[in-house]
Amino acid sequence: MRPEPRTQPLTVVIIDDTPDLRDLLRIALTRGGFEVVGEAGDGAQGIDAVRLHRPDVVLLDLAMPVKDGIEALPSIRRLCPQAKIVVLSGFGAQQMSARAVAAGADGYVQKGAPLNTILDYVRDIAGDARRPVRGLTVVPASDPDPAVPHADLLDAPSEVAGAAAGAGGRGVASGPGPDAGPVVPEGAASAFEVLRMAPYGVVEVADEPMFRVVHVNPVGARLVGTDTPGTPLSAVAPELAALVSFHRLDADATFETSVPGGRVKASLRRTGWSVIVYLDSTAEDVGLLRRAIATTAHEVRGPVAVLCGIAETLSWEGGEGVTPEQNQRLLGSVARQARILDRITADLLTTAQIQRGTLRVDVQDVDPRVVVQGAVDDRWDVDVVVDDSRKVRADPLRLEQMVTNLLSNAHKYGAEPYTVHVRPHGAQVAIDVVDHGDGVPPEFAGRLFSEFARAQGAVATGTGLGLYVVRTLAQAQGGAVTYAPLPEGGSVFTITLPAA
Structure with a gap:
């Protein structure tokens, strides 16, 4: 190049x-x-x-x-x-x-x-070229959007489905016929192409007594037991069909029901001539696991992309075009991204150990200042304040994992300045991780430390395991972790551990 x-x-x-x-x-x-x-x-x-x-x-x-x-x-x-x-x-x-x-x-x-x-x-x-580039998805903004009868998809209850409809529902054929399919301008992404990738079931049925299936995405097909347009919903999922019939005129109906694929939460949205049924099996373990796999894959993909990019950069002309300063920065990037991958895999392994009952901690006398400094160095711009010189009873590797998770969480969801404050807390030592972002939504605060928990609508990605791991590790070492909002805005996550 x-x-x-x-x-x-x-x-x-x-x-x-x-x-x-x-x-x-x-x-x-x-x-x-x-x-x-x-x-x-x-x-x-x-x-x-x-x-x-x-x-x-x-x-x-x-x-x-x-x-x-x-x-x-x-x-x-x-x-x-x-x-x-x-x-x-x-x-x-x-x-x-x-x-x-x-x-x-x-x-x-x-x-x-x-x-x-x-x-x-x-x-x-x-250069204002309007042609697809090999290997990339290209959607020119000037492509005309045809009239779409699925505009009500914008009101979809799930962020994925809502985002898909936000793409304009572009290219979806009009008319209620069961053979209707997507007509997509070359290079454009249709709403139903996007919905095929959604981790939710999406079933569109004609608004008539038989509620015949018009469109269904792969997750929806597995849940209701059919991917064949024209199939009466009552023939494959009678309980769902009855509830759709009962709620079809409601403005915003949500209910739980059973389908061939298991227990689901269903939400209805109406278009001009059809009913869109969103099916979410997240109440079941399989749904929870599905989300965890998807978010973890996303988390891993970022560092891998950077590492691949560095390898590609260093291969250009034998690396001769990279200055010594750039080469040093790239090597630093390799170390940082490798640590991110290590943190993700450590959380996954710790979670598996928790689930199998094989979690072990090596408790010893540890200087928290040394552990905190090791977690902060060469990673983030964080102020470290130490007001307690006592050691704590903890596993040094687990304590670093806990502090790193809290700092990572602060950088994803909070805002600078960031502070780690080691202070006395009676017979214990407290380690505060402070940020000055928007704080945790009040309705989500009670689920912060749950497994695979992520706030609805959160922009930043994550596995949903970080805080769950911190809580479990703190308890395993005779301590605890808590959250409190800052009066001026922001969050304080506090690890408390027994003083040595």
Whole structure:
């Protein structure tokens, strides 16, 4: 990948909350003939960077703290109406990317794609090319949206289904016929293509006495026992059919019922001529496990994408094009991303040990200051305050795992400044991890430390295991962990352990 000569390089602002990925993109874009004039780690900072630099191209991540990409996009578009905005899509997040395109982005690329491919795509977008790039999903914002009878999908109860409908429901054929199928402009993503990937059952039935199936996604087919259009719902899921009939005129009906695939929570939405039935089996263990696998895969994909990008960068021309300073930064990125993967796998292993009853802790006298400093060094910009010099009775490796999980949680969901405060707490020593973000939604606070728990609508991703692991490890060492909101805004997670 050799730089192309340009008398006036196109300018770029990169907005992503992963510094290592920003660094990789900066190297690739610079080598490709672009000039990176600004970077930002969240949507609010990104708006400021765009206002300052007025770039030709904006690379915009979607899942970021403070202000996510979807929220920032309208402001960026108003500030730079002529700029090309390319959304950086996480693994399996096509529905959110399609929402971004509908909100004004020019296209999107998946983060895990090779850097060469991303660079080629950005070149095409910057050159106003309107053709798909091999290996990427391209949705030009100028594609016309046909009239869609599924517009009520925007009211879907699940974030996945809602996001899919937010893609515009583009390309879904009109008319209630059971043979109706998606008619999708080339290069566009239809709502039902997106819904095929949803971890929810989605069944559309004609609004008539037989409630014949019109569309069903794979999860819905497994739950109700059919993927054949025209099948009467009562023939495969009679209890569900009866409840759909009873609630069909309700504005916002939600109920639990049994289907061939097990017990589910069902929600109804009406279109002009049909009823959309959303089926969520998350009340069952299999549904919970399904979500855990999906979110864990997403968590692993990010570090893997960065590591692959570093390997690709170092392979360019034998690595001769990478300066010693860049090489040092890339090596630091490898260490950071490897630690992230280690933390994820450690949480998965700890959870498995908890479930099997094989969890073991090696309790000894430990200096919490040393453990905290080890967890903070070369990872985050965190103030460490020590007001208690006593040692604690703890497993040093488990204590570092707990502190690291709380710091990771603060950086995902909170905001700076971040502080770790070691202080006395009677016969115990308390370790506070403090951030100054929005805090935990009150309705979610009671489930914070539950297994696989994640707040509804949370932008940041996660396995939902971090706080569960912290609580279990604290209890196994004779301690506890608690949460409290800060009066001025933010969160305080406190680990208390017996003093030695």
